[in-house]
Amino acid sequence: MSAPWNSAVQGLWARVSGGAPPLRVDQLEGVRRFAVHAEGGVLAVAASDALSACVAVHRYLTEACGVRVTWGTELPLDLGELPDSPVLTGRARVEEFYYLNFCTFGYSTAYWDWDEWEREIDWMALHGVTMPLSLVGHEAVLTLAYTRLGLSDREIRAFLGGPGYLPWLYMGCLDSFAGPLPATWAARHLDLGRRILERQRELGMTPVLPAFTGHVPASLAPAGARTREWQGLPTTVVHPGEPLFRRLTTEIVTAQRELLGTDHLYAADPFIEMIPADTDDDAGYPAEVAAAIVGGLRAADPAATWVLQSWPFSYQAHYWSRERVDRFLAGLPGDAVLILDLWGEADPQWARLDGYAGRRWIWNGLLNFGGRSEPVADLRSAAGNLEQALAAGRPPAGLGLTMEAIHTNPAFFELIADRAWAGEPPVLGDWLREFGRQRYATTSATAARAWAKLGESVLAAHARAIFPERFISILVTRPRYDAEPDVRAALFYRPPDLLDACRALLDLDLPGPAEDDLVLSCAALLVRIIDFRYAALVAAASTGHLDPAAGARFLDAFDDLDDLVATRPALRLDTWVAGARRWADDAESRWVLEDNARRILTAWTTTDDPRLDDYAARIWGGLVAGYYKRRWESWLKFLPQALAPGGRAAAQAALDAELVRLTETFIAAGPPPTGPAGDARAAARRALDRYGDEFQAIERTIAT
Structure with missing residues (x-):
């Protein structure tokens, strides 16, 4: 049966292969799976959905052609005539594969244009990313929402601050810093954001868009609003009981749907590295914030799901005890929140928090903070912790990659992406040697030797948190x-x-x-x-x-x-x-x-x-x-x-x-x-x- 998403997969194949080898795409029924083979120079893919078809293409490239599309791979590939292959099959081990961190949009993609984004979206598709975080264009959303509340363009651009720091503004960490936002930035990035979302959606992804955290321009704050501090930078937050809190949550979702559409997934991190309350008298405050976020989101979008990073539970574990986390989430409907266990390879929280008491959650590998370019990692702990999570009594709904910067240390992230699909996980050393050959599209034993030694040195941090x-x-x-x-x-x-x-x-x-x-x-x-x-x-x-x-x-x-x-x-x-x-x-x-x-x-x-x-x-x-x-x-x-x-x-x-x-x-x-x-x-x-x-x-x- 011909697939309705055939043109999207054909487009990706043309960008990856140069368009010369023919591709036939058919649809399978059922869960996320694929079957792929080549015969007589024609690549035939049958898959349940567009992303599974893209993973099938990559599986054929790695196993039949010996080439892996990693960061830095020169595209289009010089494939020549496609080698015949037996039927290769795959089945997703998890429902979702999440991608990106708020910080990535500051440390890596801050100044990207369409060429870089198109290449990155193709990488996402080939690796099966179902749920990418998408922040590009959100400055235009905030501009529209705050304009409706009476702020001028100059006031809004001053509040948004420098474009290189927008992700931290979206998380509520800072405002009015290193700016103002250039006058044409929001409009130009709205166009770029629409283009990114259109491509992600046509490939079958469900993007996650940012939402309101309680952080507002000081000029809009009612009397009694809190001032809090992150790394010496003060911000103003509205109490969740104030009408302005739910109004802004709803206004921002409404503006976002008008400008960018929605897939009903909204990321908001109201306490990313800030203790919510100074005294036990405020013990109920975090739960009030959670209820106000979900209430405001669902007032604008009844199908809304709040996507929450677990980073505070790790970074400030002394505050976020299991009892406090339970209280924080207790009043929310069961389907209202999806939790990202952010640093799964080094400091997973799911075991300490009992699998988030049945809430849907995703295990993620983080590794790279800030963009450190020295190629260090602990592949063994990452692979082991991932498999332990999947075997848990309350396993994750997905896997993900939440690095603060991308295009660094690809072996770590490719390893996790590979584990998202069915099959007996290979011996790590064998996988690493094959990764080296596929990354360089060579059969040379020297490549395998190089990666074996990298696996014994910089990639063997022995449970040392990077x-x-x-x-x-x-x-x-x-x-x-x-x-x-x-x-x-x-x-x-x-x-x-x-x-x-x-x-x-x-x-x-x-x-x-x-x-x-x-x-x-x-x-x-x-x-x-x-x-x-x-x-x-x-x-x-x-x-x-x-x-x-x-x-x-x-x-x-x-x-x-x-x-x-x-x-x-x-x-x-x-x-x-x-x-x-x-x-x-x-x-x-x-x-x-x-x-x-x-x-x-x-x-x-x-x-x-x-x-x-x-x-x-x-x-x-x-x-x-x-x-x-x-x-x-x-x-x-x-x-x-x-x-x-x-x-x-x-x-x-x-x-x-x-x-x-x-x-x-x-x-x-x-x-x-x-x-x-x-x-x-x-x-x-x-x-x-x-x-x-x-x-x-x-x-x-x-x-x-």
Whole structure:
């Protein structure tokens, strides 16, 4: 039976394959499943729905053609004649596959246009994403809703603030920050948002749109409204008992349906990293907020479901006891809420909260906070925790990926996507070796060896949570004199294993994703070199041996790291800033956009508030040498004073003042221009020649 969604799948196939090999699509009845095979150069897909058909296409590509469409894969593929294959079948293990985090729209997609989004939506479809979060265009929704409440365009744009920070405004964390919103931004992104939603819906996805959290412009707040603070930034929230709360919840859904339509899924996180109530006298307040959100949503859309991130239950577990979570959700209809267990690979909440007492929930892998580009993960714990959740008495309705930034560390996210479909999960080592071959579309044993060694090194964190509130590296640490971070703890693998992986990737001599992985693997090596050179420098200085040559060697590694990562366009600060700049239409908007692009990677908030400094932890060309290195140069300058008797406090004060000035200058003007991208393999070879023996010797340093 011909499928009604045939044209959508044909369109994806044309974008992936170049359109030459013919595709036949038929519909199956029943649960989400597919059957796919090729014969005589024709690919035949039978599936229950459009997304299952897209997963079938990807299954054929990986198993019959040996090529996987990952982030960085060059499209369209050069397939030639399709190889014949037996019938390959698949059945979804879960109802839903969720995708994206509010933060992703700030750390990764903030300045994307249609070309980037079209490619990403195709990736979603090939990997079976049923439920993507979709924030693009929401600024226009808020503009319409607040206009109806009497605010002017200027007042609304001031409240919305800088475009790079919109996701945190939508979560109620901040407002009126780093703006105003450029005058044409909302209208242009409404057009883009409509295009994104149209494509997602035609491929069978049910997008999740943002909703009201209680956070309002201060000028609209009635008397007695609360002021709360997130990372030093104050916001105003309406009490859920106020008529304005339900009115705005309804107004925003109404405006959203007018402008973007709806799939009846609404994301709202009223307490994302903020304790709801200061005293036990307010014990009922969170439940009042929950009831007001659901009541307002269903007043505008009787079929509404509230999609809630579980992050507060993890991040502030001391407050969110099981009893408080139960009380928070108790008054809601059973079908009113869908809970995202956000950090399932490291800190799942479902077991502690008894499977959310029967509420529908989704297990998610998070891993990447802020956009950290060092390729570290714990694949074994992720796979094990996922399978444990699926085997639970109250299993999840779906799986998902809730990373704060995308296009980093693809193996982690591809592993979880693969687990969403039926079949005996493969041995992790076997899966990883096949992933390497498929990522590069090669049968080379060298690719398998490289990924085996990556699996034994940077991808084997051994239940160590990858989290920016733990030490990452000296590279992205704000310099101080009062403590020496434990650089050994960040090296959770044997250096020879990563070195072997780097050398194997270099031997492959393949372009595209293989060069991306080569550069990032060598970058991980150089990051640890910087850490251990720092440790040696501090140890020597503490005994009175302040060696200028050691300081110069420490800084030299920053330059070599910058040269290495600058060979990849996706790992360059100027690529990111250029993406922001293309949305500017006058001098003021260009200033705001460039400020946002550089600020979020450095100070995050204001330059005199270090709480979120370096949260993004990007190892990017222009950022390593143009920002991180300059800070450590300042640290070296004041180090003799810090080592002198009684001189530490004065040296730290002088350093802190200089760091503020440096950051202000960087945000305002950026680093000197980064040169043209060099040859990735040549830069990697230089790095391995210069630092390979030293890196391998670190193992002996740790042993002693």
